[in-house]
Amino acid sequence: MMTEFFLLLLVGTIAGVDLVSGPQILLARPIVVGTLAGLILGDPAGGVLVGGILELYALEVLPVGSTRYPDHGPGVVAAVWLTSQLGTSSAGFGVLVALGVAELGGWSLQRLRRLNGHALALATPALAAGDERAITSLQLGGLLRDALRSVVLTAIGLLVARALFPYALAEGRAGEAVSAVVIAIGLGGAVAGAIRTSGSQKRGALLAAALVAGWSLATWVGAFPRPWGW
Amino acid sequence: MRAPYKSLFRLLTIQAAWTYERMGGIGVAHALIPLLRDGVPDDRRPGAFSRSAEFFNSHPWLAGLAVGAEARAERDGTPPEQIQRLRAALGGPLGALGDRVIWTGLFPALVGLALLGGGFLGWWVPLAVVGVAAVVRWEVTRWSLRRGLESGIRVAAVIKESALSRAGSAIGLTGLVASAVGAAFVARGGGERVAPGIPPWVIAVMALMGCGMVLKVGARLPSQRLALVLGVLVLLFWQVLTR
Numbered sequence: 001m002m003t004e005f006f007l008l009l010l011v012g013t014i015a016g017v018d019l020v021s022g023p024q025i026l027l028a029r030p031i032v033v034g035t036l037a038g039l040i041l042g043d044p045a046g047g048v049l050v051g052g053i054l055e056l057y058a059l060e061v062l063p064v065g066s067t068r069y070p071d072h073g074p075g076v077v078a079a080v081w082l083t084s085q086l087g088t089s090s091a092g093f094g095v096l097v098a099l100g101v102a103e104l105g106g107w108s109l110q111r112l113r114r115l116n117g118h119a120l121a122l123a124t125p126a127l128a129a130g131d132e133r134a135i136t137s138l139q140l141g142g143l144l145r146d147a148l149r150s151v152v153l154t155a156i157g158l159l160v161a162r163a164l165f166p167y168a169l170a171e172g173r174a175g176e177a178v179s180a181v182v183i184a185i186g187l188g189g190a191v192a193g194a195i196r197t198s199g200s201q202k203r204g205a206l207l208a209a210a211l212v213a214g215w216s217l218a219t220w221v222g223a224f225p226r227p228w229g230w
Numbered sequence: 231m232r233a234p235y236k237s238l239f240r241l242l243t244i245q246a247a248w249t250y251e252r253m254g255g256i257g258v259a260h261a262l263i264p265l266l267r268d269g270v271p272d273d274r275r276p277g278a279f280s281r282s283a284e285f286f287n288s289h290p291w292l293a294g295l296a297v298g299a300e301a302r303a304e305r306d307g308t309p310p311e312q313i314q315r316l317r318a319a320l321g322g323p324l325g326a327l328g329d330r331v332i333w334t335g336l337f338p339a340l341v342g343l344a345l346l347g348g349g350f351l352g353w354w355v356p357l358a359v360v361g362v363a364a365v366v367r368w369e370v371t372r373w374s375l376r377r378g379l380e381s382g383i384r385v386a387a388v389i390k391e392s393a394l395s396r397a398g399s400a401i402g403l404t405g406l407v408a409s410a411v412g413a414a415f416v417a418r419g420g421g422e423r424v425a426p427g428i429p430p431w432v433i434a435v436m437a438l439m440g441c442g443m444v445l446k447v448g449a450r451l452p453s454q455r456l457a458l459v460l461g462v463l464v465l466l467f468w469q470v471l472t473r
Contacts (some may be wrong), residue, residue, distance in 0.1 A: 021246035025288055025363040026337065031344045044353035049423060051356070052345055057454045059341065059409055060444070062250035062333055071452060091424045096461045099454045117249040120256065127283045130276025132263050135283055139240075139260040142247030172363040179424040181460050184433045188415035189453020190438025194410055195445065197334045203406060214414025215316040219430070221350070225418025228352040230462045 007040045008077045009154050015073025016150025019063065020109060021143050028073045030054035030098075037080035043104050047080045048225045049088060053095050054079065056186030057102070060193035071105025072098065072152060078157030086168055092179030094161070094169045099182075101157040108149050234375060236264035237297060241371050244290050252285045258297055259283035265301035265379075278304045281313060288321045289328020294371050296320045298378020299385035306382060316383055323389055331394050335401035336366065342408025344409075345416050370394075 011033060019028035026032055031051040032142015054076050061069045075098030082094035119141055120127075126134035194207050218224060244257035259282040266278050281300075288296060296317065304314050340359045347355025377388045389395065421433045442454050 002369065020248070020292060022243035023364070023367055024245075025367050026340060026344075026360050029337075029341060029344070031341060031348060032358045032360055035348065035353050039353060048348040048353055048356065049420060052348060053420050053424075055341060055345060056413055056416060057415055057417075057457070059338065060453050062329070070452075088424050092461065096458060099425075099458050102454060103458070113249055116247050117251050120249050120251055122248070128280055130279035132279050135256060135259045135263060137277065138247045138256045139243075140246075142256070143243060146246060163363075174465055176425040176427050177464050178461050180421060180428040180433055181464055182416065182457050183417050183421050183425070184436030185440040185453050185457040185460060187413055187437040188434070188442075189444050189456075190409070190413040191437065191441045192444040192453065194406055195441075197402075198406055203403070206403070207406055207410050210410035211414045213432070214411035215418045217411070218349075218415045218418035218422070221415075221419065223423035224416055225349045225423075228350075 005158070007054075008037055008081065009151055010075040010160065011036045011040065012074040012145060012154025012157065013150040014062045015076070016071055016105070016153060017143075017146050019071055019073060019199045020112065020149075021146045022045060028071075030058050030072050033073045033076040034080050037077045038084070040124055041081060043080075043084040045225055045227070046083045046088065046091075048190055050079045050083050050091055050098075051076055052093055052224060053091065053183055053186060054098055056183070056190045057099065061191040062193070062197070068106050070099075070102035071109060071150075071153065072102045074105060074154040075099065075101030075157045077154055078161040081158060082161045082165070082168060085165065087089040089175040092175055092177075092182045093164075095182045095186075096178065097157070097161050097164060101153065101160065104156065105153050108153060112142075112149050115145055233264040233268040234379065237261050237301075238375055240264070240293070241290075241294050241297065241375065242367075244293050252283070253287035254290070254293065255283050255286040258286045258293060259319060261293070261297045262301055263406075265297070266304060269301075269305045274304065274307070277310065281317075282309060284314070284317065286317055286321055288324035289332060291332050291367060291370050292324045292328045292374050294374030295324060295377070295378040295385055295389065298375045298380075299382055300378075302379050302382035308383060312383065316385075320385065320389075327389065327394060327398065330398045331401050335405040336363075336400065338405035338409035339401070340408075342405070342410075342412035345412030346408075349415060349419060385425075 015028045015033045034047040034051015038044040054072055058072050063069050079094035079098035083091045119138055123134045123138055198204055198207050240261040245254055246262060247256035263281040270278050340363055344356040344359040368425055378385055381388050417431055421430055
């Protein structure tokens with residue numbers, strides 16, 4: 001149990017650091033975090049399912065430096081844990097918890113940047129004098145703060161999921177309705193993000209065709225993910 | 231370890247000390263340290279360190295071009311004002327190219343692949359996609375640093391003539407299609423898995439309405455806030471109905 005907890009913390013922390021500091025190689029994406037958390041909990045299919053649904057929300061976001069964007073990774077860990085405990089009927093509830101944690105993550109990113117700015121202000125005279133140790137200290141300090149932010153955010157997510165566990169259990173029958181809402185709005189957000197970046201009419205037509213193709217493919221194949229075993 | 235490799239590893243965490251004041255300036259300076267220690271005269275080095283930490287913003291995957299170009303310019307004894315102009319001129323084009331090719335092209339394409347592969351083949355596909363992203367990240371960063379070091383203040387021509395610039399449109403299109411197919415696939419198949427009692431057309435209609443609202447209201451109402459509000463309302467409504 002404790003090993004699982006620490007491994008989940010590690011996955012959430014890597015996700016948070018990958019989003020902000022680097023190396024920015026998709027380790028922060030919900031589909032990846034969900035898969036890793038699912039593997040740790042012995043439920044990779046549940047991880048892919050929850051990660052896939054949360055990925056719809058991440059597809060809307062363009063993580064450009066100065067804008068405020070949510071940090072989905074740490075919350076995904078909590079959502080997968082909740083779903084692995086209660087079954088797929090509570091996936092929608094888990095996704096809601098993850099979205100709340102992602103909002104908190106967005107706020108924490110801004111705080112992190114301000115803290116980095118405070119450290120920068122203190123080091124400005126040394127930087128003006130060309131002190132390379134000041135540069136190294138600022139960089140490593142930023143990395144450490146980011147790691148701390150990510151581990152705290154993941155722990156908060158898991159604690160919130162644990163605290164809401166009885167409510168998720170009680171709301172089991174409402175699970176389908178909540179799940180339908182989070183999937184539909186997630187798809188709507190992903191399409192809105194694609195429309196914003198698509199630009200031309202030709203690309204808009206291609207987007208519509210791709211959406212129809214994906215929808216038809218799933219109609220033919222069945223539930224996501226397919227029972228591939230492991 | 232040779233200086234370029236030390237710099238290469240530092241480029242992987244270039245945004246760790248990102249601030250609103252200097253944006254990625256400190257990360258660039260940190261990646262430049264090994265290159266400036268090697269080949270820049272002692273009397274010029276403090277000034278070079280100081281210049282390297284000034285304001286800079288670009289795309290993290292392509293910042294190596296700026297780092298390499300600045301290191302070469304400092305080694306060549308280029309006047310400081312010219313180096314500052316170079317930094318100012320590089321940020322915008324590198325940021326735009328990275329946004330177009332990486333954020334809205336490569337990433338959505340790989341994520342679309344992860345969603346489809348995770349649904350069809352198994353959990354290993356999303357992890358394999360991370361492996362692909364890691365290799366591409368390493369190669370793009372290595373290429374950008376090497377080309378920056380080779381070209382110095384003439385780096386703008388490298389950006390213009392690069393394969394990334396030429397392939398930008400095709401990569402963007404691939405990302406758009408792959409992510410859209412993947413998103414619709416997850417929404418339809420995920421709905422069947424977690425909400426089998428709700429007809430797919432209901433989810434499609436709700437998605438259309440959600441898309442319209444997100445586009446109309448803009449940045450103040452991203453989809454996740456809309457989902458939080460609606461999801462909590464559904465739970466409250468359920469409470470009322472069942473008592």
